[in-house]
Structure formats: structure tokens, C-alpha cells
Amino acid sequence: MGSRIVATGRALPRTLITNHDLERRMETSDEWIRTRTGIGQRYTLCSGESLVDIAADASRIALERAGLKASDLEAIIVGTVSSDFGFPSFACQLQHRLGISSIPSFDVAAACSGFVYALSVADSTMRAGDWSRVLVVGTDALSTMVDWNDRATAVLFGDGAGAVVMVSEPGARGVLGSILRSSGEYWELLSVRNRGIQNTIDAEVKSSGDDAIKMKGPELFKIAVKSMEEVTRKVAERAGVPLAEIALVVPHQANLRIINAVAQRLGLGEDKVFTNVDRYGNTSAASVPIALDEALETRRIRDNDLVLLNACGGGLTWGANLVRW
Numbered sequence: 281m282g283s284r285i286v287a288t289g290r291a292l293p294r295t296l297i298t299n300h301d302l303e304r305r306m307e308t309s310d311e312w313i314r315t316r317t318g319i320g321q322r323y324t325l326c327s328g329e330s331l332v333d334i335a336a337d338a339s340r341i342a343l344e345r346a347g348l349k350a351s352d353l354e355a356i357i358v359g360t361v362s363s364d365f366g367f368p369s370f371a372c373q374l375q376h377r378l379g380i381s382s383i384p385s386f387d388v389a390a391a392c393s394g395f396v397y398a399l400s401v402a403d404s405t406m407r408a409g410d411w412s413r414v415l416v417v418g419t420d421a422l423s424t425m426v427d428w429n430d431r432a433t434a435v436l437f438g439d440g441a442g443a444v445v446m447v448s449e450p451g452a453r454g455v456l457g458s459i460l461r462s463s464g465e466y467w468e469l470l471s472v473r474n475r476g477i478q479n480t481i482d483a484e485v486k487s488s489g490d491d492a493i494k495m496k497g498p499e500l501f502k503i504a505v506k507s508m509e510e511v512t513r514k515v516a517e518r519a520g521v522p523l524a525e526i527a528l529v530v531p532h533q534a535n536l537r538i539i540n541a542v543a544q545r546l547g548l549g550e551d552k553v554f555t556n557v558d559r560y561g562n563t564s565a566a567s568v569p570i571a572l573d574e575a576l577e578t579r580r581i582r583d584n585d586l587v588l589l590n591a592c593g594g595g596l597t598w599g600a601n602l603v604r605w
């Protein structure tokens with residue numbers, strides 16, 4: 281028995297911040313941001329908004345499309361590093377927001393790789409026969425963790441949530457395999473102290489240098505390209521699938537230059553790689569499920585297509601999932 285993604289959904293905060301809005305706040309330019317990252321705009325959580333509400337909206341959309349009720353779920357797994365609380369987990373808060381109780385709900389903390397990790401955990405537990413209907417969510421609000429005076433990080437991140445409903449199913453369709461990796465020795469390339477969501481872009485108090493996201497961009501860039509290439513090759517190889525047979529790669533949307541460099545190393549043309557980083561920025565664990573939802577909406581994915589998801593993020597963590605749609 282395998283696991284299949286039967287529906288997806290996405291939801292975003294209300295506030296749209298363009299590069300031109302950022303030009304008015306800091307020493308930067310639309311041209312710099314676009315050429316270095318491919319980002320043109322991002323949605324950011326503002327005071328009074330709750331990321332749990334946004335994740336619940338994405339989840340309800342996915343559940344409705346799956347023809348299921350929240351009460352049909354047997355587990356909730358959330359890839360996130362953006363809980364307001366050290367505990368309870370984001371997943372427990374989401375479960376409560378969806379009006380259900382008792383089922384196991386937990387977070388997977390793997391930063392930008394959170395969704396790829398969570399999907400792999402869901403698939404393994406479903407294969408083991410533990411649960412047959414699982415909600416997997418990727419959600420983050422890294423815009424609330426940046427120092428808005430640090431132009432090198434402030435321009436990169438956006439917020440949001442993507443959700444998928446997975447169902448146990450026999451047959452050839454579904455998750456074919458996943459590969460997960462991490463290297464703690466690189467933890468200082470991208471990190472933030474745990475303090476919950478408090479510094480929305482519109483708030484009076486901005487994060488001080490000490491508790492804001494710290495990033496060594498150029499080093500991270502190089503490792504991200506190499507690691508995403510490696511894990512993509514590996515997951516395809518393990519499944520016995522030539523890369524040329526992959527219909528669409530849906531990568532973590534951190535930076536268009538990273539995405540293009542990985543595609544080039546893999547010999548994949550632009551038509552085989554989905555990108556939407558221009559409209560969302562780097563939404564961390566939300567980026568892969570948001571992109572997946574858009575790829576389905578725009579009919580870039582058809583039944584039986586081979587779809588590859590990959591990501592790299594703080595930890596460092598990285599991983600890939602191969603799915604027969």
C-alpha cells in the first residue's frame with residue numbers, strides 16, 4: 281500500500297509587498313532584487329493575522345477538493361519553523377483550528393526543506409499502515425524573523441501556507457520514494473533564535489541584529505545548488521527513473537538563480553521546472569506545496585506524470601520526493 285496526494289490548497293497573508301515598496305524602506309532596488317534572486321513581490325504576515333488561520337485556510341481548500349471532512353483525517357504533519365509557541369506544536373494549533381481532536385498531530389522542523397521532510401514522513405508511516413488519510417502542510421513566516429534593516433535578508437522572504445491531502449492507495453500512482461539529508465556542520469549558514477512570530481513588517485519594534493535571521497548567502501548558494509542536484513539524481517536513480525522521464529520538477533523557490541543552476545546541472549529545460557519565486561519570494565516550507573498547487577491549477581501536471589519535489593534549507597537540510605501523479 282502506498283500514499284497518493286489527492287488534493288492540494290494554498291493560502292497567503294493579505295499584504296503584498298513589492299520590490300518598489302522595499303526601495304522606499306531600505307537601500308535596495310527592484311533591479312538588484314530581480315537580477316540576484318528573481319523575486320518581484322512577496323506576501324507578508326502583518327499584525328493581527330495568524331499563520332495558523334492561513335494554514336487552516338489552505339488545509340480546508342485541500343480537504344474540500346479531496347472530498348473529505350477534517351474529521352476524516354487520521355494524522356496532521358506540519359513542516360514549519362514558525363510556531364508562535366515553543367510548544368504546543370503548530371500542528372496541534374492547526375488541528376484545533378480545524379475543529380478536530382484526538383488524532384496525532386506534530387511538526388517537522390527542517391526549515392525550507394520542511395514540506396519535503398513532512399511528505400516523506402507521511403509516506404513512510406502510511407506505507408507502514410499507521411494512517412490512511414493524512415494532512416501534510418508546509419507553512420512559514422520568515423518575513424517576521426528578518427531584521428528589516430538588513431537588506432541582504434529582508435528582501436528574500438515571504439509568508440504563506442500550502443497543504444496536501446494524502447490517501448493510502450494500492451497501485452502505481454503516488455509517492456515513489458524520498459531521500460532526506462542534513463549536515464549540522466553548516467548550521468551557521470542560515471539560522472534564527474527561537475522566539476516565535478513577533479516582528480511583522482508593520483510592527484513598531486523591529487528585530488534587533490541578535491535575534492534576526494542570520495545568513496551567509498554566497499556559501500549557502502553554492503551548497504544549495506550541489507545538494508539539490510545530488511538528491512534529485514539519487515531519488516530518481518533509486519526509483520529506476522531516468523531524469524529525462526520526469527515531467528516536472530517543483531523545487532523550493534528560494535532564488536531563481538539556484539533553481540536555474542540546478543536545472544542546468546541536471547540537463548532539464550525550462551519547460552520541466554516550475555517557478556513562481558517572482559510572485560512569492562522564499563516562503564520556506566510553504567514554497568513547495570504552494571508551487572505544487574499552482575502547477576496543478578495551471579495544468580502543468582497531468583495524471584501519471586512523474587513529478588519531482590526538492591528543497592534545501594537551514595540545518596542544513598535537503599531532500600527530494602518523487603511522485604507518480
Ligand SMILES: CC(C)(COP(=O)(O)OP(=O)(O)OC[C@H]1O[C@@H](n2cnc3c(N)ncnc32)[C@H](O)[C@@H]1OP(=O)(O)O)[C@@H](O)C(=O)NCCC(=O)NCCS
Nearest residue numbers: 308309312316392431432435497498500501534535592593
Ligand atoms: C543573498 C544573495 C541573493 C546575494 O547575492 P550575491 O550575488 O551573493 O550578493 P553578495 O552577498 O555577494 O552582495 C553583493 C553586493 O550586493 C549588496 N547587497 C546585498 N543585499 C542587497 C540588496 N537587497 N539590495 C542592494 N544591494 C544589496 C551587498 O552589500 C554587496 O555589496 P558590496 O559588493 O558593495 O559589498 C545570494 O547569495 C543568495 O541567493 N544566496 C542564497 C540565499 C538563499 O536562497 N537562502 C535561502 C536558502 S533556503
